[in-house]
Amino acid sequence: MRVFRLQGYHHSSMADLARACGVQKAHMYYYFENKEALMRAVLEAVLSYAEARVFPLAYEDERSPEARIEDIIGQLRRLLAMDQGGCLMANTALEVSHLQPAPDFLAVVRAFFEQLLDALTHLLKHILPPEAAQSQAETQVAALEGALLLSQVYEDPAYFERGLERLSALFTPIA
Amino acid sequence: MRVFRLQGYHHSSMADLARACGVQKAHMYYYFENKEALMRAVLEAVLSYAEARVFPLAYEDERSPEARIEDIIGQLRRLLAMDQGGCLMANTALEVSHLQPAPDFLAVVRAFFEQLLDALTHLLKHILPPEAAQSQAETQVAALEGALLLSQVYEDPAYFERGLERLSALFTPIA
DNA sequence: GTCTATACTTGGATAGAC
DNA sequence: GTCTATCCAAGTATAGAC
Structure with a gap:
């Protein structure tokens, strides 16, 4: 996982990956079976982790939305740490999404983003009308991934941090 | 340029690139001199185009901010067309930013984003206080690149289109 | 400036001993 | 389940004819 995040899919050789293991x-x-199957397994491991420890936080309806979003932000900060290669899902999507034929592990990437969008939408419904919640979730996921991109471009975690803060601020308006 | 955008840096072989040429x-x-120098030349061509035809639009202070942002959006729509591989600058940054040693063409990517941020900041100063303008420019560039990512993940241009619309909407409030 | 031919290395993948 | 040895294709890059 570490090698794929830092070096990308195509630039990571089986020799690199074996050495790391x-x-x-x-x-x-x-x-x-082959390198593609290995990548699929890695992506599925990331997805499984998020399904077990990140997305469910959004649905703990007995807790306040503020508390839940803070926990999610904490998890995302670790999961997408810019100094460890950023977001493996995003990196992989941009690297292979236009290949023909498209690697089948792209389905795992789609599932990840779908569930992330759903989780955020659910949380935002506490402070916005349903339709606006869905739209705002899309905006926020995009803004967060874009902020992570800027952090990697400038080797400066501050861009991503500010992205996380803007997400947090949505749930703590002025008060 | 087309090959690098669609296939990425490492997955594009000199044979692929030669065939396309x-x-x-x-x-x-x-x-x-080598593949890296070729990539640098390609990135510099993109930067030169943006410096000649995109960024200057922001500084045409005799025109309304609304008109200027619409022109810029039109250019970005073409320059970042998702069905042609998305944003070469973003794709490249995520693919190589963590390599050691980092390829020297990353400097071109940084210059691109810096000038894009500056151009947008200049425009936003017409409708926001200076500090807020800079912050909002950062948010909007991130949101736009993130929206493009989602378009590529889901093979659906609508995410990017909505990102462009949200940028446009900033300059046409309610009225 | 453009081609053919080729050197040399790395990369993905397999065979088979232990 | 882990290793050594190896195959073959592809990759970057160079030499040298035209």
Whole structure:
């Protein structure tokens, strides 16, 4: 996961990946059919983590929206840490989305963003009408990923931090 | 440029690039020292275009901000067309920003975003206090690139279109 | 300036011993 | 389940004829 995040899909060789795992290159093929299957497994691991520890936070309806968004932001800060390669889902999407044929692991990327959008939409419905909530969730996910991009361009985590703050601010208006 | 946008930097081979240019692979080395120099030249061509035809639109102070932002949006729609590979600057940044050593063409990417941010900040100063203008420019560039990402993830130009509309709407409040 | 031919390296993947 | 050895294709880059 670390290698793919830092070096990208195509630039990560099976040798790089094997070294990071502390095994011989050939041994990778005992567990994974090929490089694409390995990437799929990595992306599925990220998705599983988010499904277990991040998205559910949004649906804890007995807690306040403010508290829930703060927890989610904390998780996103770790999951997308810019100094560890940023967002693997976004990096991968931009690197392979136009390839023909498209690698099948793109479906995992889509599932990730869909669930992230749904989770945020659910939270925003507490402070906005349903339609506006969906639109605002889309805006916020885009703004967050874009802020992460700027952080990587300028090697400055502040852009991403400000993106997280703007998301947080939505739930703590003035008061 | 087309090949790099669609396939990414590392996945584009000199053979791919030569074919797209209609010359033999070896001939590419007559014009460019290596693949990295070729990528630099491509990025510089994009930057030059933006410096000549896009950014200056923001500074035509005799025209209304609304008119200027509409022209800029029109240019961005073409320059970042999602079905042609999206934003080469963003794609490239995410693909190579964590490599060590970092390719020197990253400086061109930084220059592009810096000038885009400056241009948007200048325009926003017509409707916001200076400090808020800078902050809002950062937010809008991030939101736009993020919207483009979502368009590529879902193969749906609508996300990017809505991003452009939200930018446009900033300059035409209610009225 | 453009081509053919080719050197040299790396990359993905397999075979088979242990 | 892990290793060594190896195959073959693709990749970057160069040499040299025309």
